[in-house]
Amino acid sequence: MERLDRTGTHRAQFDKNRKKIYATQSVCGICGEPVDFHYKFPHPLSPTIDHIIPVAKGGHPSDIDNLQLAHFRCNRQKSDKLAKVVFVEDRDIGNNNLPLSCDWLAYKEERSL
Template identity: 60%
Template sequence: ICGKPIDKRLKAPDPLSPVVDHIVPINKGGHPSAIENLQLAHWTCNRQKSDKLFNNKKEEPKVLGNRNLPKSIDWTSYTS
């Protein structure tokens, strides 16, 4: 949901523990066990999403700020 990595070693009640999320909520017509309707999510992200529907289309951010900088770049190769 948030796009950040999920550590499968974390256990409840850790807020970042992994849970299975229904992409399309069951009460909005999503299939409860269809694999294409399931995704791994953080517990807190899943709670915040609740039964909302999200557009899964990945768009490039219009304004580049601290919150949408790439997290996977190895910055150690850059020198000042």
């Protein structure tokens, strides 16, 4: 199946929003660490755009509210998973500040259908 943010009708808007995010954000939305824009793909710490709600789970492919800056490795580890919000000492932990120590390969998503 074709991804609309890569080749479809949302490509132009995705590119515009990617440039906005690269210009305005400097911290990985997944691990919370700074992103160094000197690294280039395929370096694990290179900057990339993460869909907060993955397109495979119904997330919008180009809406800026569904996009965040991420390290390449963090985005790959998260893959198409959704993060469950956890409350720790009055601090929200969600997609925007997930700990890097999470083992995404062993992660099992809870389904509430």
